[in-house]
Amino acid sequence: RIGLFSFGYDADVVSCRGRTPRPPCRSCAMSMTSFAVAATRCAPFRGCLAAASSAVSASSTSASCFVSRGMHVSILGAAPWARRRVASARSYARIPSTRRFTAVSAVPESGAGGSDTVPSSDRKQRVVFLGTPDVACTALDALLDAADDPNCAFEVHAVVSQPGRPRGRGRHKSGPPPPSPVAETALRRGVPADRVLCPTKANDPAFLDALRALQPDLAVTAAYGNWLPQKFLAIPRLGTLNIHPSLLPQFRGAAPVQRALEVGADVTGVTVAYTVLEMDAGPVVRRAERVLDGSEKHDVLLVELFHTGAAALLEVLPSVFSGEACFERATPQSEYGEPSHAAKVSPEEGNLRFKTENATTLRNKVRGFAGWPGTKGTFAVKKLGAGDDQWEEISLKIITARVLGDDAAVEKPGGDGETVALTKKNIIVPCSGGTYLEVLEVQPPGKKAMSAGDYANGLKGSVLKVVA
Numbered sequence: 268r269i270g271l272f273s274f275g276y277d278a279d280v281v282s283c284r285g286r287t288p289r290p291p292c293r294s295c296a297m298s299m300t301s302f303a304v305a306a307t308r309c310a311p312f313r314g315c316l317a318a319a320s321s322a323v324s325a326s327s328t329s330a331s332c333f334v335s336r337g338m339h340v341s342i343l344g345a346a347p348w349a350r351r352r353v354a355s356a357r358s359y360a361r362i363p364s365t366r367r368f369t370a371v372s373a374v375p376e377s378g379a380g381g382s383d384t385v386p387s388s389d390r391k392q393r394v395v396f397l398g399t400p401d402v403a404c405t406a407l408d409a410l411l412d413a414a415d416d417p418n419c420a421f422e423v424h425a426v427v428s429q430p431g432r433p434r435g436r437g438r439h440k441s442g443p444p445p446p447s448p449v450a451e452t453a454l455r456r457g458v459p460a461d462r463v464l465c466p467t468k469a470n471d472p473a474f475l476d477a478l479r480a481l482q483p484d485l486a487v488t489a490a491y492g493n494w495l496p497q498k499f500l501a502i503p504r505l506g507t508l509n510i511h512p513s514l515l516p517q518f519r520g521a522a523p524v525q526r527a528l529e530v531g532a533d534v535t536g537v538t539v540a541y542t543v544l545e546m547d548a549g550p551v552v553r554r555a556e557r558v559l560d561g562s563e564k565h566d567v568l569l570v571e572l573f574h575t576g577a578a579a580l581l582e583v584l585p586s587v588f589s590g591e592a593c594f595e596r597a598t599p600q601s602e603y604g605e606p607s608h609a610a611k612v613s614p615e616e617g618n619l620r621f622k623t624e625n626a627t628t629l630r631n632k633v634r635g636f637a638g639w640p641g642t643k644g645t646f647a648v649k650k651l652g653a654g655d656d657q658w659e660e661i662s663l664k665i666i667t668a669r670v671l672g673d674d675a676a677v678e679k680p681g682g683d684g685e686t687v688a689l690t691k692k693n694i695i696v697p698c699s700g701g702t703y704l705e706v707l708e709v710q711p712p713g714k715k716a717m718s719a720g721d722y723a724n725g726l727k728g729s730v731l732k733v734v735a
Contacts, residue, residue: 392505393421393481393482394423396486406580407452409578409580410581420584421588425478426453427469427478428449428450428463428491466493470496485506485507487510489510489577510573510580511537512576515547516603516604517606517607518607519547522612524568527609528563528564528635529634535556536557540597549594550598551600553583554603557575565634566637566639612639613640616636617640618642618735619665621704622684622698630704633666643663660734662712668707670705671704687731692720696733
């Protein structure tokens with residue numbers, strides 16, 4: 268009844284073709300299943316499982332089964348006893364995610380009914396998460412925590428991240444790079460290793476095949492860092508949602524929080540929006556505002572916004588799964604105003620120019636570039652007792668600063684526009700336009716961060732001037 272069955276090691280392919288006028292007998296199906304189990308024990312391939320699936324299928328029509336890389340072996344058409352038999356065989360096929368095999372289950376002839384997949388309404392919704400840096404772990408942890416509830420409507424079916432990169436000093440000598448923070452979190456939280464995918468690019472054909480095999484209902488991205496092609500966006504049944512730390516359409520792009528703080532925005536926030544080919548231009552599902560008081564720093568605010576975004580995502584997921592919220596019903600960004608772009612920050616932007624920029628602009632740079640790339644000022648120092656020609660140039664990292672008000676009861680520098688006032692609590696730096704920047708925390712070269720007062724006390728009567 269089975270017709271032709273072949274198993275090819277060289278081609279990495281298993282094929283099973285034939286006609287079954289009526290459901291195969293139990294003994295025949297068990298024999299085929301036993302063969303699949305035995306073959307899987309000694310072969311590093313999953314393809315033989317497809318033959319067992321076809322053998323135990325209850326279909327009364329002709330069947331054609333073809334096995335290739337990257338997809339899931341389906342045995343949903345099999346009788347329960349056969350499913351258990353075939354499922355037990357899977358434990359013998361331990362292969363890397365790059366060698367995963369899948370099968371396209373038996374396809375009925377024209378006019379025949381049936382499906383090889385469980386309807387999405389009869390199972391938990393499959394969510395695929397995409398992210399890379401530490402801040403994205405916030406969203407992943409929130410999804411995994413929610414999915415731990417037995418009554419949760421979804422599961423984190425897979426995690427996608429960029430490949431790991433070397434970290435720390437001497438990173439080129441440290442051997443294979445560790446996984447990205449998101450991949451590391453996924454493995455630590457129990458996501459199966461073959462469900463943690465790290466393609467170099469999201470348009471890699473093998474990766475797209477593997478993603479199709481997972482049959483995701485929804486994809487969620489948070490600081491993934493790779494461009495998503497249309498071939499990817501077409502795979503999740505319900506589309507792809509992105510957590511973006513700005514009030515879209517404001518600050519689309521790679522550095523929304525940094526640019527918002529740099530320009531001194533009074534309010535920012537986070538947006539959950541659908542992903543389209545144009546960067547951060549998809550319709551909005553949810554927005555949450557965050558009023559700024561002028562003291563926030565980029566590295567702290569970014570984490571906070573992803574916490575808020577993860578909570579907003581969890582609030583809208585039930586509506587997305589039910590169909591109440593969808594791409595067509597989401598709010599176009601044009602209803603929120605004109606878009607603005609948040610270009611990636613370069614290291615050179617962290618250089619502070621005291622003579623050409625006012626204190627407010629410099630304070631906002633210190634806030635916006637906190638963490639990375641950081642901000643630094645160039646000064647000239649003359650030690651106590653040194654001659655007028657004995658000035659030493661130093662680069663000082665500015666960690667915390669604020670604008671010194673006109674009514675501040677603090678000693679201000681002289682009127683030459685270059686001399687810095689050193690006090691027991693802070694450093695007062697003259698800036699463009701007659702303004703002053705009060706520096707509260709610094710990091711000297713080769714040392715740890717310290718209060719500006721401690722650094723000033725260490726200069727012991729030296730004179731400090733701005734260079735640029």
